[in-house]
Amino acid sequence: MRRSNLIAAALAAVLLLAGCGGGSGGGTARPAGDPRPGGTLVMQLPAEITDGLNPLEGSDPTVMGIISGTVYSKLVEFESGPDAEGLKIVPDLAESWEISPDGLTYTFRLRDDVRWQNIPPVNGRPFTSDDVVATFQALKQATQVHQWMIAPVTDISAPDAHTVVFTLDQPYAPLLEYLAYHFNMILPREGLDGRFDLATQAIGTGPFILDSHTPDVEWVLRRNPDYYIPGRPYLDEIRRPILTDTAAVTAALRSGRLDIGTTSDVNVADELRARDFVITEQAGAPISFYLNPTVEPFDDIRVRQAVVTAIDWDGMGESIRGHYNLTSLLRPDTSSGALTPDEVRKLRPFDPERARRLLAEAGLPNGFDTTLMVQRVDDEDVREAQWMQADLDDVGIRAEIQIVDPGTGIERRRSHDFAMTKALRGVHLPDQVWRDFAPDSIENYALVADPALDELVAHTRTELDPAKRDDLYRQLQERMETQIVQALYPIQKFDYAIRNPRVQDLWPSPIYQGKRLADVWLSE
Template sequence: MSPLLERHGIKALDRLLPALALGASLVLPAALHAQEAPHHGGKVTINIHADAPNFDPLASTEFAVHSRLGLALSRLIEWSTGPEVGYGEFIPKPGLAKSWEISPDGLTYTFHLRDDAVWQDVVPVSGRRFVAADVVATYEAIREGGVQRGLLSAVDRIAAPDDHTVVITLKRPNVVLLQNLAHQNMWILPQETFNGGYDRNTTVIGTGPFVLESDEPGVATRYVRNPAYYGRSAAGEQLPYLDEVEILPLKDLNARIMAFRAGQIDIWFGPLNLTQMEGIKQAVPDLQDIQTIAGNQTELYLNPSFEPFADIRVRQAINLAIDRLALGEVVRGGGAIGAPVGPALTTQTLPEKERIALYGTPDHEKAKRLLAEAGYADGLSFEFTVLNYGEEFVREAEWIQQDLAEIGVTAQIRLVDTASGQALASEGNFQALFLIMSPFAEADEYFTTHYLPGGNRNYTKVDDPKLTAMIEAQQAAVDPAERVAQIHEIQRYIAANVANPLPVWAAVLLHPAHARVKGWHPMMTQGFPSLPEVSVTD
């Protein structure tokens, strides 16, 4: 039993939800309403607890940007959604590509594009047809400088032999290319934005289900139905069903809860703990109560440019100081312990016993010995930059601060807003940094973003040739079982030889929605992919 759990009077981890890590959603009985045939019309309101600083999908990975873009933009490959699809389960379905073929050697992907997709009627694109040149322009811009460029690192050439065909040739086989093209940041844009036709920071033009009508920071982002959207339901009905969607940027948690209880928010998005959920259920007894293990996890980055953190013994000592199981129970009320690949990816993450052995077994005496061996027997002090994602996240940081104090390490918390924190991370301008990682749906994305040179989340500049070779080898592993074995071995190597960033915790994620909302299925990707098939009963 963890001493910190005993300190808080907790006898067992009976509120941890390991079954949810399977990737499926747990829908509690209150959510099991009679199915009604969807119909067109109506409006839903969603809360996203931050404004979008801009609308350029190549410049930022922020959830506040991409969650909004997903209503108006499309990808070449999309995520399947529905009650039969697990929260973290990626099943590719046609998006702007209606079909594709892969050559026997795995190096050439040929995509056949839809001929019924048109750009939204916004100047200067003005409703023209979507063509292959749009795909090529978008992907080449990403390769040149987009934050998503790591997803296309295996690509050698991109060509458009005609208006309805795109051919991607790889340098080496990459079994996750389709998933990379369906990534939450891989929106396709019109070629005009790359030759000065319009400013994508402020203007959104897509082929998606909704048209961005207005964005007022601090007030609302408003969308209207795209009448030219190509999407159809399984029954052949024109999508989307909704006429309007409104996103409210309510930053205060209590204000969000009050708005949801009052019916001013239909679909909840963002932090919410189980205690708060119980209070909402008392006020809204017929709500849809959907729970999953979060696709993201909290992570602690230790910058090796700060001398103590250049020594892996110091990083290992900090890892051993943190009582994650107690943190998860007391602060989060449930969830799963983190790993180099997050626990929502149950096949690819390390088995739970191994995750607990590596990250959930604090040993303060060993931590002190490692510090002494590294020359810090009297402890050390550092600035602990914490992104302000909300009350519970800050409490996680404070818990870590307390744990570190017990091994003689002083972490001086510096709380910053998320946009400033992301900038500090990208610049490497921090000593230690605590954040919530974006949800990833594939182990390869954890690896390429965190551990390859140039990766857009490689904030600590990891450059380990052996690790790079291991990552590239799993990309080419065709046999699924062999690839999973390689993915597990990579995580063991990271724990033993890199220890940066340190994974902490994946919380229980709650996705409540009011009973009037039908067809809502949250997925572990940004952009609300099930929203085109959502309808309302009034």
């Protein structure tokens, strides 16, 4: 299909979404009345877990989707609900907290009405500050997966059974956000002491109990009758069948075997909207793009600048995704420090003539041959790579596409075995983005090593004024776009959550937020 036709089709899809309330709803669902208890919710799980359930040792998003906020609770949580915007932090196990004026002491007052799930060896005992201390002490000793999130915390103490104090060696602006993030679940002392295997069993304080697992088929959760919020959860059971194929998800939704599924394909969303399903459109993961500066000719910044200038990122977003955000590094749905689309276009214009001039200046007037590794999760990933390949070819950069599975893609990125590569990068928080480019980060795929960048990042972490911190974030993005040009998240895709109209009060969240499932109920 010609590019002009692709864009026209994509614009038509976006206009259709706008006619249906901006894509945030759909179907003809009628008022359902008051919440009622009972029933089983069947909700797609997009992949099987491969590395166990222990949140101290892994970062598998599938694990987080099953146990974070559902089985395990956290000290604090990101707000969800009909009026939630951005990343407002609200209480969970901590009912209140205080931060000292110098930013070096955080005091959390814990709820006194929380019990662990009634499963041996924890047996429904009361939750106390000792569990919190034990969790974060264990995180300090754990692998490098995410212990850096609390690196400035030098001491965690419990003055009494319902108070926890974090002492820091420097102000650390992201701390509350990281405590609300899905990795940082509070675990029972018994699991941390080895009295049960955290990799195979989860015993938490959350609204649901992990009930059973059939490998490669399904995970099942059941209602926790001792959850600390009276009357919650409404559901008796949540079943998570493992469905990775869009066609299988669509068929299961049509037949009624599945209540909730997700897709990034606007055509699938539109078809099911017409069948009376409720569609919620939500900003998803950014597309990531990395250039390896140790592979010639990408050691020359002029070549890297030529690559990113040669690609029509707006056109790619419009034609492949249908709905997208043009971005730099930070996500506009989770950070007020994200650059606007116009600011991105100014820093990274689509300008093939400039790309050709840069290549000539770098001694490559006839271009060069290279490779583009693409990690395939869905068909859109490959089509984006083909779009990039065509744009690069127009300026003389002849890129052979190498399609790999997610596991291979992660391994090759971490070992820097690529010239150019694109994938998805599931980062949410502003500071989390910059952690990727730290010298000791295994996710520093593009080998970014820039002292000025590191100095700016360090400043953002000690700057407690949000407006000043956002200004630093903008400076960081500008430097990455103009002075480094080794990594960018050029567009952010949108996903579509598709649900049967009987599913009520399932509010969207940009973060894996399982606690919101406690509010879900099923109408007649």
